Amino acid sequence: MADATMGSAPVSDAPERLTTVDGKPLKAALMAAEAKARRRAFFLVLPLLAFVLVTFVAPIGQMLHRSVHNPGFTEHTDLSDGTQTEIMVNLRAWFDANPPGTEPDEAAYAALTADFVVLRELRAQGAVGTRINYEAPGTRSLFTKTARRAERLEAPFKEAILDVDEDWADPKLWQVMRDASSAYTINFYLAAVDLEKNETGEIVSVNENRQVYVLLFQRTLILSLLITFLTFMLGFPIAHLLATLPLKYSNILMIFVLLPFWTSLLVRTTSWIVLLQSQGVVNDTLVASGLVADESRIQMIYNQTGTIVAMTHILLPFMVLPLYSVMRPINPSYVRAARSLGATSWTAFRRIYFPQTVPGIGAGALLVFILAVGYYITPALVGGSDGQLISNLIAFHMTRSLNWSLAAALAALLLFGVLILYWLYDRLVGIDNLKLG
Amino acid sequence: MALDTSSDAYVEFDRVQKSYDGEILVVKDLNLAMPKGEFLTMLGPSGSGKTTCLMMLAGFETATHGEIRLDGREINNIPPHKRGIGMVFQNYALFPHMTVNENLSFPLEVRGMGKDEREAKVARALDMVQMGEFGNRRPAQLSGGQQQRIALARALVFDPSLVLMDEPLGALDKQLREHMQYEIKHLHENLGITVVYVTHDQSEALTMSDRVAVFNDGRIQQLAPPDDLYERPDNSFVAQFIGENNKLTGTVKSKMGDAVQVELPGGATTEALAVNAGEVGSKTLISVRPERIEVATDGPNATDAQVKELIYLGDHIRCRLNVHGNDDFIVKVPNSAGHTHLKVGETTKVSWATEDARALDPL
Numbered sequence: 171m172a173d174a175t176m177g178s179a180p181v182s183d184a185p186e187r188l189t190t191v192d193g194k195p196l197k198a199a200l201m202a203a204e205a206k207a208r209r210r211a212f213f214l215v216l217p218l219l220a221f222v223l224v225t226f227v228a229p230i231g232q233m234l235h236r237s238v239h240n241p242g243f244t245e246h247t248d249l250s251d252g253t254q255t256e257i258m259v260n261l262r263a264w265f266d267a268n269p270p271g272t273e274p275d276e277a278a279y280a281a282l283t284a285d286f287v288v289l290r291e292l293r294a295q296g297a298v299g300t301r302i303n304y305e306a307p308g309t310r311s312l313f314t315k316t317a318r319r320a321e322r323l324e325a326p327f328k329e330a331i332l333d334v335d336e337d338w339a340d341p342k343l344w345q346v347m348r349d350a351s352s353a354y355t356i357n358f359y360l361a362a363v364d365l366e367k368n369e370t371g372e373i374v375s376v377n378e379n380r381q382v383y384v385l386l387f388q389r390t391l392i393l394s395l396l397i398t399f400l401t402f403m404l405g406f407p408i409a410h411l412l413a414t415l416p417l418k419y420s421n422i423l424m425i426f427v428l429l430p431f432w433t434s435l436l437v438r439t440t441s442w443i444v445l446l447q448s449q450g451v452v453n454d455t456l457v458a459s460g461l462v463a464d465e466s467r468i469q470m471i472y473n474q475t476g477t478i479v480a481m482t483h484i485l486l487p488f489m490v491l492p493l494y495s496v497m498r499p500i501n502p503s504y505v506r507a508a509r510s511l512g513a514t515s516w517t518a519f520r521r522i523y524f525p526q527t528v529p530g531i532g533a534g535a536l537l538v539f540i541l542a543v544g545y546y547i548t549p550a551l552v553g554g555s556d557g558q559l560i561s562n563l564i565a566f567h568m569t570r571s572l573n574w575s576l577a578a579a580l581a582a583l584l585l586f587g588v589l590i591l592y593w594l595y596d597r598l599v600g601i602d603n604l605k606l607g
Numbered sequence: 608m609a610l611d612t613s614s615d616a617y618v619e620f621d622r623v624q625k626s627y628d629g630e631i632l633v634v635k636d637l638n639l640a641m642p643k644g645e646f647l648t649m650l651g652p653s654g655s656g657k658t659t660c661l662m663m664l665a666g667f668e669t670a671t672h673g674e675i676r677l678d679g680r681e682i683n684n685i686p687p688h689k690r691g692i693g694m695v696f697q698n699y700a701l702f703p704h705m706t707v708n709e710n711l712s713f714p715l716e717v718r719g720m721g722k723d724e725r726e727a728k729v730a731r732a733l734d735m736v737q738m739g740e741f742g743n744r745r746p747a748q749l750s751g752g753q754q755q756r757i758a759l760a761r762a763l764v765f766d767p768s769l770v771l772m773d774e775p776l777g778a779l780d781k782q783l784r785e786h787m788q789y790e791i792k793h794l795h796e797n798l799g800i801t802v803v804y805v806t807h808d809q810s811e812a813l814t815m816s817d818r819v820a821v822f823n824d825g826r827i828q829q830l831a832p833p834d835d836l837y838e839r840p841d842n843s844f845v846a847q848f849i850g851e852n853n854k855l856t857g858t859v860k861s862k863m864g865d866a867v868q869v870e871l872p873g874g875a876t877t878e879a880l881a882v883n884a885g886e887v888g889s890k891t892l893i894s895v896r897p898e899r900i901e902v903a904t905d906g907p908n909a910t911d912a913q914v915k916e917l918i919y920l921g922d923h924i925r926c927r928l929n930v931h932g933n934d935d936f937i938v939k940v941p942n943s944a945g946h947t948h949l950k951v952g953e954t955t956k957v958s959w960a961t962e963d964a965r966a967l968d969p970l
Contacts, residue, residue, distance in 0.1 A: 503697070506665075510665055512688050526704060
């Protein structure tokens with residue numbers, strides 16, 4: 171081992187280079203001496219490294235890839251034996267030969283018909299239709315219908331196909347097919363921010379009644395900021411109390427802060443339903459005390475209020491703990507010193523105590539915000555229609571519409587957004603000031 | 608029976624008591640009056656109530672009973688920030704998120720002072736502690752001694768007439784500590800401020816103070832200038848706590864004016880100054896300072912002494928002797944030309960003047 175490392179040592183052209191007593195270069199000797207310890211340390215972290223690679227890096231990489239790559243129009247995978255077949259070969263050749271915006275001619279329709287014959291044999295028309303349907307809604311049936319009749323179609327193919335369905339003349343559809351003929355596309359990202367390509371390939375906003383994602387991103391951002399702010403307002407006094415109480419009392423209080431961690435997320439969310447629903451504890455109490463009339467019970471759940479209340483509660487410990495860990499070591503003599511120097515208790519708090527808690531506030535706010543941005547279960551259960559966040563839509567595309575590429579694009583946008591915030595935080599506060607506990 | 612509120616008392620504790628839990632008194636009936644410009648040290652072992660007294664004076668603890676007066680005004684109910692007392696904390700309490708300049712200008716800012724005046728005062732205060740070049744550093748970038756100076760400058764920058772110091776040199780190494788002692792002493796003299804200084808280090812108390820209040824068990828045991836405290840301790844706690852001390856326990860046999868005859872356990876009698884001795888027949892403790900004992904001379908109170916141990920310390924030789932059955936009797940023999948050479952195991956004579964042997968309360 172030692173010899174191997176010595177071999178790579180620099181040639182002794184510098185006479186003042188340090189060596190060990192028996193003439194080995196000092197750096198090489200140091201490397202050799204510490205190689206074993208380094209190897210052992212590496213083996214210790216190896217399981218974790220493998221775990222992270224398999225469960226984290228690989229899926230995220232795959233997700234990012236999927237958000238720009240969808241071979242639904244170019245490739246068919248037979249689910250029984252896994253063979254992959256190129257599809258839409260003729261049409262893709264026609265797209266390559268003709269520039270965007272070209273009116274589809276007889277040759278294009280002939281290519282389409284030939285491809286449909288292949289699709290019919292592979293039973294792939296549904297998958298291809300679904301792929302086009304992502305971007306041109308309502309076209310899936312067009313593909314299944316046409317594929318059924320493909321073998322019976324005869325020249326002139328343009329008229330024959332238009333005879334099957336005149337929607338084939340729609341230039342938008344041809345634009346979508348042209349885009350989809352390349353597996354790599356940014357269309358899912360465009361869709362994720364309510365944009366699309368029109369017939370001529372220009373990027374335009376989608377029809378107003380189909381604009382959902384930007385609104386949802388905005389709502390997610392605003393609700394997350396609000397929840398972060400609320401957890402801060404609630405958490406700061408609690409953390410301060412925890413940090414200043416004698417240990418025997420603060421330990422008991424700490425249990426109450428941690429209690430939510432020890433109960434199931436589902437239990438906590440459903441107990442909010444019990445409390446806040448229109449026949450729930452809070453409304454019953456209000457009605458019983460005469461503050462609210464029986465017929466005008468307050469709607470506090472299955473809307474944004476429900477999402478805000480439940481998420482603030484659930485995320486509160488993530489704010490309290492970093493704040494507490496920063497506040498605990500702040501020596502009370504700082505505030506005392508400020509007071510003795512002539513500061514009122516408010517000035518001492520504002521100028522001396524508060525600035526020292528900023529790393530904790532930053533850590534807590536970052537933690538709560540990032541968790542809130544990606545929160546799924548709670549808004550799904552208590553959010554109703556206007557309390558849904560972007561993650562609920564991602565889940566919808568993952569499980570219902572099966573448009574995984576769009577789900578991946580939405581998730582990637584969320585990831586980039588969080589990364590940008592993290593970068594901003596690093597620039598403004600400095601990540602080494604982050605104190606999580 | 609209130610303390611005499613003499614007009615020159617600047618800081619005054621009048622029958623002050625303090626309890627944290629309602630069961631134990633941490634400070635028991637404290638009466639203390641100090642004139643303006645004095646350097647007073649509260650000295651005592653930990654838990655003796657000295658820091659509590661300082662915190663009551665600063666306003667961070669409330670007195671359970673009694674009055675605290677500053678310049679003739681009762682300050683019990685005045686919040687700390689209105690007392691105008693400068694304070695140096697044990698851990699310096701320099702604000703870590705501020706530069707040295709910002710730390711120093713903080714007390715001036717909260718007093719609404721203009722920028723130019725602030726800068727001038729900060730610069731002056733920094734120069735005063737020879738830290739003029741460090742204004743833009745942060746506390747974490749300074750050494751312990753430098754932080755100490757800044758803390759001192761910050762406590763002085765707004766010209767308080769009373770400055771409290773809570774073991775400010777405790778975290779420094781010995782050499783720096785001694786150096787800072789002189790600097791604080793000089794600042795006190797030059798600025799004419801009144802200082803209340805808390806420490807458990809007796810040498811610090813003796814070198815710096817005009818008067819020292821020795822605390823024990825929530826009470827002031829003795830309040831006196833350093834030389835009085837060392838040479839004329841009032842009770843055996845002070846004699847024990849300040850400096851080195853040889854003690855001989857015995858019974859008072861007779862009293863003659865200022866002196867008492869004390870019978871020692873071995874049957875021998877010795878004469879001592881009656882300071883705090885009880886009636887005839889009561890137990891007493893005689894305290895003699897090691898450097899007041901003559902070796903190998905036949906003076907008054909001479910007695911036999913067996914040499915147990917010799918430690919060479921350069922300027923003097925420390926001898927441990929057995930005197931009157933006390934195995935731990937220390938004598939310092941100066942390493943002067945022609946001094947007595949003792950050998951371990953030999954028996955010699957030791958003697959001391961009656962006025963150097965103080966008969967005190969038994970421990």
